Amino acid sequence: MSPTYAATPRGARGRSLALTGLLGPATVFLAAVLLVALCILLVNSAYHFTGTQVQPTLTFEAYRHFFTDPFYAGVVWQEIRLAVTTTAICLVVGYPTAYAITKIRRPGWVIAAYILIFSPLLTSSIVRAYGWLVVLARGGLVNWALLRLHLVAAPVRLLFDVTGVTVALVHVLLPFTVFPILSVLLRTDPALREAAADLGATRLQGFFRITWPLSFPGLYAAAQLTFVLAMNAYVTPQLLGGGRVQVLPLLIYENISDLDWPLAAVEATVLIVLVWATMLGSNLLFRRRLATLEDRR
Amino acid sequence: MSAAPRDPVAVALWVFLGAVGVYMLAPLAFVAIDSFNPSTYGTFPLSGLTLRWYQNVLQVPDFRIGLQNSFLVGIGATALALVLGTLAAYGLARYRFRHRDLLRSYLLLPIIVPAIVFGAALFLLYIRVGLYGTLTGLVLGHALLGLPFVISITTASLQTTGREYEEAAMDLGANPLVTFFAVTVPSIRTGLTVSALFAFVTSWDQVEVSLFITRPRNNTLPIAMFNYEQNYQDPTLAAISALLIAFAVLLVLVAVSILKTQEYRRLVQRE
Secondary structure (H helix, E strand, C coil), X not given: CCHHHHCCCCHHHHHHHHHHHHHHHHHHHHHHHHHHHHHHHHHHXXXXXXXXXXXXXXXXXXXXXXXXXXXXXXXXXXXHHHHHHHHHHHHHHHHHHHXXXXXXXXHHHHHHHHHHHXXXXXXXXXXXXXXXXXXXXXXXHHHHHHHHCCCCCCCCCCCCCHHHHHHHHHHHHHHHXXXXXXXXXXXXXXXXXXXXXXXXXXXXXXXXXXHHHHCHHHHHHHXXXXXXXXXXXXXXXXXXXXXXXXXXXXXXXXXXXXXXXXXXXXXXXXXXXXXXXXXXXXXXXXXXXXXXXXXXX | CCCCCCCHHHHHXXXXXXXXXXXXXXXXXXXHHHCCCCCCCCCCCCCCCCCHHHHHHHHCHHHHHHHHHHHXXXXXXXXXXXXXXXXXXXXXXXXXXXXXXHHHHHHCHHHHCCXXXXXXXXXXXXXXXXXXCCHHHHHHHHHHHHHHHHHHXXXXXXXXXXXXXXXXXXXXXXXXXXXXXXXXXXXXXXXXXXXXXXXXXXXXXXXXXXXXXXXXXXXXXXXXXXXXHHHCCCXXXXXXXXXHHHHHHHHHHHHHHHHHHHHHHHHHHHC
């Protein structure tokens, strides 16, 4: 394929010039902004913080502080638990949602379902957090309904702890869970299910023997994306956690504001490593799983 | 949903989908309702209707400045991401070269860097180079976040449109620049529109990065709202949120009308 443009009169030099002109600007831009900024962050993680300011002397005290104080282990643990819970709920809700959408016949309803699931993506997480504040407040809709139905005697506290954060985070991330599953399900050849039915498989068998295994790549992509986004969430735990939900993104902002940049840089590094290790690890796991699936065929 | 009218599986799926729909819409719907709530604490049910929170929106200077900044930054970041991203996408889609996959992964890097980490890093960079608290700094940061969307969407759309017409134009004597604007751009119009929409929304809703690189009193709208939500929590926020939801609905309608002719028809015919 490469000779397509190399074959023009300008030849190989023109081609490499064109490539530089096309890809150079984005490459340099990314390096100048993202890579330089990340390097400065990494360097700051090894600086000394006097308690009022940062001094550019090389130490590893911020790392030592982070890894020896059990408070930070607790934060990481709470964050992982929150991300796992959120991902699990998103998958349990998201899979049937995606499946149901593929079963809709009427085009108008398909559009309605798409808008319902994906349009919240267009509103910021701040708007959605405020929405949950209204719905889950002491005098809010859910408590009003619970009281009217005599399910509770006094308003329940739903906000400002892990419950509220999880409810809102699932709401923020569900579109990201549904989308990969939906696109894989849409690509599955319906003829396979029909063939299974013709051969006498029940609908349940057809689902578990055909649709479910074929949708596995989508499920995996959805799980990975949802987990990573949950680990990185800042707005939702900040606005709905009421200080009871401590996660790394909150600490990073707090420490930058308190001028303890080395500690913030260490927390940022830990967050990146956690997220990238999860992605890499699950990629490897998935590749092995896919290989065994191939073997069985 | 299914051929049989009372198929229990189909009914269950419908009910489930309906419940999910209610869950997805509930917070947005109640934001809209709460914006007319006379009670400062957002109690339910409403004791009457008022428009005073909408009037209040106009009186909070932070919101006015924020709205203006968000528009400027959104447009600047979209333009920058679109130019850099389309050039890069063209190079990735139309040329074969060594390490192409590596370069592509590199260009998509902003997706896998947590925004909060990027924000902290950008803050440390900007205070050194004097970009802290500037609109230029915001435009650069937001453009970087939009870039991967532009590149991946535009690359995909370039790959689905063949290069035959480009070659025909070149054979007929058009230079590469003319070919690009007269042939390539019109054929990837949908991809470019969607890219621009993604880039703009990314900037418009951005919180985590902006938080670090804006100055107090000179914020973007989401940051102004974020601060207001932490300090006041009265329905003024509902009013401005309702206005933003209306704006988002408008964006959806624009997107649907653009995509309807192509993508949607394909999706529906699949099932």
